[in-house]
Amino acid sequence: MADLTAMVCRMTPEVHERQLRALLSRPDAAASLAYSGPMLLITGAEDAWSPVAQHQDIASLCPQARLEIIPDAGHFAPVEQPGLVAQLLADWAKPVVAADAVLDRIPDTPLFDRPRANAGYALNKMAMGLSTPEGRAAFLADEGAYLDRFPLTPEQRAAVVARDWEAMVRLGGNLFYILKISAVDPTPIRAIGAAQAGMSLDAFLETRLGKVTNG
Numbered sequence: 001m002a003d004l005t006a007m008v009c010r011m012t013p014e015v016h017e018r019q020l021r022a023l024l025s026r027p028d029a030a031a032s033l034a035y036s037g038p039m040l041l042i043t044g045a046e047d048a049w050s051p052v053a054q055h056q057d058i059a060s061l062c063p064q065a066r067l068e069i070i071p072d073a074g075h076f077a078p079v080e081q082p083g084l085v086a087q088l089l090a091d092w093a094k095p096v097v098a099a100d101a102v103l104d105r106i107p108d109t110p111l112f113d114r115p116r117a118n119a120g121y122a123l124n125k126m127a128m129g130l131s132t133p134e135g136r137a138a139f140l141a142d143e144g145a146y147l148d149r150f151p152l153t154p155e156q157r158a159a160v161v162a163r164d165w166e167a168m169v170r171l172g173g174n175l176f177y178i179l180k181i182s183a184v185d186p187t188p189i190r191a192i193g194a195a196q197a198g199m200s201l202d203a204f205l206e207t208r209l210g211k212v213t214n215g
Helices: 002-010 013-025 052-061 082-100 114-119 121-131 133-141 143-147 154-162 165-170 175-184 189-197 201-209
Strands: 039-044 065-070
Touching: 039 052, 039 082, 052 065, 065 082, 114 121, 121 133, 121 143, 121 154, 121 175, 133 143, 133 175, 143 154, 154 165, 165 175, 165 189, 175 189, 189 201
Parallel strands: 039 065
Antiparallel strands: none
């Protein structure tokens, strides 16, 4: 609490007055609080500024809200009871994260959701490096050495080397970034689309774009 006390004491009375007036005169936000997704509300039992009743009102507007009241805590519950607050957050987050971790909820469609974005961070960072002349030159001069700069998984590295576009997307590649590889090592966008769809180029052109190739 010493740091919080020092912070408050550093502010002048004029600053505190402006903050209090802003809080007291702010419009009612109830209309914007009707959120239907998962929500965890935490408040201190002794919080006089944002009391328990206020949090109960918020929870009543949100069907998936869970309200937790921290004993022996006021307005700074994360500082007053850090262990309890951290445990509540961890327990609440587990099923939410687990639900997000179910990949490919649409058949044959790699969804670029949070788990896949996290998994593909290094892959996308590597591809983004090709947006600079220096990065492109390094990639063309020694692709292996360039890839060594990034903590790619063996599967991601193999997908890049093989120009396996479907695998790159499945392993967390964002098409916006990995297309930069095709600019350095030219690959037609229609060929990438066919690879992602698991089709031959001719079949892709005919079934997806309505074009028939000669021959």
